[in-house]
Amino acid sequence: MxxxxxxxxxxxxxxxxxxxxxxxxxxxxxxxxxxxxxxxxxxxxxxxxxxxxxxxxxxxxxxxxxxxxxxxxxHTGCVSHTGTLVLTLSRDRGELTRFARRSRGHQAVDGAAIAALEPDLGGRFTAGLFYPDEAHxxxxxxxxxxxxxxxxxxxxxxxxxxxxxxxxxxxxxxxxxxxxxxDLRGVRGEMLVLRCPEVSLSRPVRLLHPRIPLYVVPRGDGIFMLGATMIESDRRGVVTARSLLELLSAAYALHPAFGEAEVLETGADARPAFxxxxxxxxxxxxxxxxxxxxxxxxxxxxxxxxxxxxxxxxxxxxxxxxxxxx
Incomplete structure (x- = not known):
């Protein structure tokens, strides 16, 4: 059969x-x-x-x-086992405390440990969470x-x-x-791909924010994927100006070099959800x-x-x- x-x-x-x-x-x-x-x-x-x-x-x-x-x-052999780094700006430190309380498998890291994990972020953040057993x-x-x-x-x-x-x-x-x-519904996610050779990251970095958390995933050769929003909508293929602005602003907060990055691609689609x-x-x-x-x-x-x-x-x-x- x-x-x-x-x-x-x-x-x-x-x-x-x-x-x-x-x-x-x-x-x-x-x-x-x-x-x-x-x-x-x-x-x-x-x-x-x-x-x-x-x-x-x-x-x-x-x-x-x-x-x-x-x-x-x-089944693919293409998994990078480098963990996840979670950070927040000083003004949003409460978000880091909340995130730590609601998750496990993490290690608290200070500024020196952050710099050791991601040298290009050294001196920019004083506290974070590292999840060593995660991958991408x-x-x-x-x-x-x-x-x-x-x-x-x-x-x-x-x-x-x-x-x-x-x-x-x-x-x-x-x-x-x-x-x-x-009973299936759509939840739209929006993302963009940047080229920023001035920044090097070894693992996904999540920047917590009360309104729109950002994740940055390295793709190699100075290319990064930024995402993603969660909007209750089945509208496909459309990245809104507001989402684009917030994603880019959050990336700039992570590292100012992203402000000069080349936008290679934007994309959006609706995820199926019950x-x-x-x-x-x-x-x-x-x-x-x-x-x-x-x-x-x-x-x-x-x-x-x-x-x-x-x-x-x-x-x-x-x-x-x-x-x-x-």
Whole structure:
């Protein structure tokens, strides 16, 4: 039996990877021939930061996110294990205290330790938090590597569903699946990519702010990804002037050299989310829906993929699966 997966974003590729690694025959259907800006996961930060995300997320995000780091390393080999540095301006020191209280896995660092971790930030910050067990990856590289490895295993990719209709399909179309999942909503995230050779960072840096927290993820060669907003909207492809201004202002506060950076790219997309911001598996006859990764696409897609494969093989109802099919 061939299992057909609809959608080749991070969810579809993760499920295909898990199933094919277990020896199942898999085919993917996506209207686009390769990963690209049409996919929500293309615009992700790629931070594998379960401890940091726990500050505002439910417990499963931390638990499954920790396992995701090894999954991505095993299936792509492109994970950087350099941790996460969390900082705040002096006037916002209370934000750092709150963040520390709501998360674990961190070490308090002073100005000297910050300078040792990130020399270009030396002398600019006097206190922060370092999460040594977190990691990050380049989403675009990771998606392309998953697809490359799947093709090498003989997994077929189709632009349109071929005949005949398979006995079982998995719907991983993201927000496009609202035609079947009416409780799915969009949460827009906006980001930009800068080139700033004057700044060198070895790991993601989060700058806490009461209004718009910033994260900066190094991509190498003086290129950085800045993001990201969380706006209750399904409007895609539009970066607002206000968000652009706030992201750039926060980057300038992190290091003034970002004020002279070259803006290479801006992007926005709507993340699919359910009301509680946790993913779901739903079985309806011959179709298994996998959706609702919210802002945790790279953290939670391995767990959802594993649960989907376990369900198909054993019939069990895993943690993220609705008990009653609709």
């Amino acid at each position: 061939t299992i057909r997966i609809l959608g080749a974003g991070v969810m579809g590729l993760a499920i295909a990877t898990e199933l094919s690694a277990r020896g199942h025959a898999v085919e993917l259907v996506d209207p686009q021939p390769a990963p690209g800006p049409h996919a929500c996961s293309w615009w992700a930060g790629g931070m594998l930061a379960p401890y940091c995300e726990r500050e505002s997320a439910e417990e499963p995000v931390e638990r499954h996110g920790l396992a995701a780091i090894d999954w991505w390393h095993r 990856l380049s989403p675009r590289t990771a998606l392309s590597e998953l697809r490359r490895r799947l093709a090498a295993r003989g997994v077929a990719f189709h632009l349109t569903p071929p005949a005949p209709t398979p006995e079982l399909s998995i719907d991983a179309r993201g927000l496009a699946a609202r035609d079947a999942l009416p 009301p509680d911001n946790l993913p779901r598996l739903r079985r309806r006859g011959a179709t298994l829906f996998a959706n609702g990764l919210y802002r945790h696409g790279f953290l939670l897609s391995p767990a959802v993929a594993t649960m989907a494969a376990d369900h198909l093989e054993t019939g069990i109802l895993p943690e993220f699966m609705d008990e009653v099919s609709q």
